[in-house]
Amino acid sequence: MVLSEFEKESGELIELARNYRDALLNLDRYSASEMIHTSLDEGVPIKDIYIKVFESSQHEVGRLWQNNIINVAQEHYCSASTQQIMSELYPLIFKSQKKGYKLLATCVAGEMHEIGLRMVADIFELEGWDSYYLGANTPLESILDTISNLDPDIVAISASIHFNIPAVKELVDKINSLPLRSRFKIMVGGRPFSISPDLWKKVGADASASNALEAVQLANELIS
Amino acid sequence: MNQEEFPPVSSEALKSFKEHSPHIIKNTVNISLERSDEVVQHGDHARELLSSGMEFTTRMLETAMLLGEVSILEDQLSWACNRLPHDGVALEHILIRLEIYRGQIREALPEEYVSEITHYIDWMIEWQKEWLKKSE
Numbered sequence: 001m002v003l004s005e006f007e008k009e010s011g012e013l014i015e016l017a018r019n020y021r022d023a024l025l026n027l028d029r030y031s032a033s034e035m036i037h038t039s040l041d042e043g044v045p046i047k048d049i050y051i052k053v054f055e056s057s058q059h060e061v062g063r064l065w066q067n068n069i070i071n072v073a074q075e076h077y078c079s080a081s082t083q084q085i086m087s088e089l090y091p092l093i094f095k096s097q098k099k100g101y102k103l104l105a106t107c108v109a110g111e112m113h114e115i116g117l118r119m120v121a122d123i124f125e126l127e128g129w130d131s132y133y134l135g136a137n138t139p140l141e142s143i144l145d146t147i148s149n150l151d152p153d154i155v156a157i158s159a160s161i162h163f164n165i166p167a168v169k170e171l172v173d174k175i176n177s178l179p180l181r182s183r184f185k186i187m188v189g190g191r192p193f194s195i196s197p198d199l200w201k202k203v204g205a206d207a208s209a210s211n212a213l214e215a216v217q218l219a220n221e222l223i224s
Numbered sequence: 225m226n227q228e229e230f231p232p233v234s235s236e237a238l239k240s241f242k243e244h245s246p247h248i249i250k251n252t253v254n255i256s257l258e259r260s261d262e263v264v265q266h267g268d269h270a271r272e273l274l275s276s277g278m279e280f281t282t283r284m285l286e287t288a289m290l291l292g293e294v295s296i297l298e299d300q301l302s303w304a305c306n307r308l309p310h311d312g313v314a315l316e317h318i319l320i321r322l323e324i325y326r327g328q329i330r331e332a333l334p335e336e337y338v339s340e341i342t343h344y345i346d347w348m349i350e351w352q353k354e355w356l357k358k359s360e
């Protein structure tokens with residue numbers, strides 16, 4: 001049997017992921033939210049909900065839009081609802097025991113896709129990091145200022161559209177000449193970096209990972 | 225695809241391409257619009273649609289050339305072949321427009337930079353031809 005991308009990405013949670021996607025496509029955020037809370041109560045780990053339900057459903061929404069099966073408004077509703085439901089889980093995410101490490105997470109200027117990076121920041125938080133999430137489309141100079149003020153252990157930079165990679169390179173080049181550069185590592189990620197495995201080296205970063213779980217594992221190794 | 229055959233283009237060639245690209249896009253769109261039977265289905269939106277398509281292509285191309293990363297173009301082309309027919313753009317017309325675009329690059333850029341840039345576009349055109357053959 002040939003599995004679809006959606007099935008592969010959702011793994012054993014495919015049924016939940018399908019129901020979740022369908023609820024959102026039916027404009028029923030309440031049912032979508034309820035099924036997530038029920039699954040958590042039944043013991044499904046929050047990390048699995050993030051990767052195998054939220055992320056896989058968003059990727060599926062992208063494919064449905066690409067194939068003209070849904071329109072932009074439907075995509076917007078799914079994206080906005082998933083962000084709302086992620087916020088509902090914050091009491092669980094933000095109660096983790098802190099390790100004293102700081103993550104600064106940002107999208108480059110021009111990059112509007114923020115949910116992947118937000119998931120990275122949330123998973124770091126869940127794993128005991130303090131995450132400082134700046135979101136989409138952040139101007140370069142203000143990122144540099146924030147690095148100097150925050151003194152983070154990891155700077156995570158996200159881009160989802162290939163044409164924003166020059167902005168990633170420009171940002172990394174500028175960060176590489178900051179006086180406190182030796183005090184932190186730079187990780188980059190997002191769709192283009194998953195497609196082109198050597199791209200992270202070409203933009204001058206220290207590492208990349210293809211999802212939030214791999215990212216936090218790698219970060220823990222990088223700083224130890 | 226052999227990635228090693230595609231080193232990043234020189235900064236001089238890339239700078240020249242960026243300077244000339246608004247003009248290259250405009251001319252490519254104008255010539256494409258003259259081929260009226262290929263754009264009639266877009267009605268009043270034809271210029272806007274073609275311009276945004278060529279701008280998108282140009283930004284992707286700049287990224288690939290800056291980093292020497294032709295895989296970016298491969299992903300983009302296969303995405304376009306899948307998505308654009310839903311926007312009323314036929315696959316053959318993508319090829320025709322890439323050829324017009326290459327012609328405009330040859331005309332607009334100083335000669336010393338042309339081959340560095342067209343190396344990438346030749347690859348895109350070949351890729352598109354292969355795709356068309358496969359989808360026949």
Ligand code: B12
Pocket residue numbers: 051054055058059061062063065066075079110111112113114115116117119120155156157158159160161162187188189190191194208209210211212213215299300303
């Ligand atoms: C929602 C969405 C949008 C929303 C974003 C809203 C928001 N608030 O974020 C809006 C409407 C703004 C949008 C706009 C566009 N989009 Co859009 N979008 C999507 C969609 C459907 C989902 C994105 C998402 O939420 N993913 C879920 C997250 C969790 O997954 P992820 O991003 O892959 O993140 C994970 C990893 O990549 C990694 N990661 C991410 N960042 C980082 C950073 C670090 C440091 C590390 C280590 C790891 C890491 O970890 C994350 C979590 O595990 C995608 C489909 C897709 N495949 O992602 C298309 C998609 C990315 N978009 C696409 C397109 C074409 C566009 C537009 C160009 C459309 C247009 N014509 O205007 C614009 C470009 C805007 C811009 N300049 O950035 C295409 C790109 C195709 C291509 N070949 O380039 C896609 C793939 C859809 C498709 N299948 O056609 N989009």
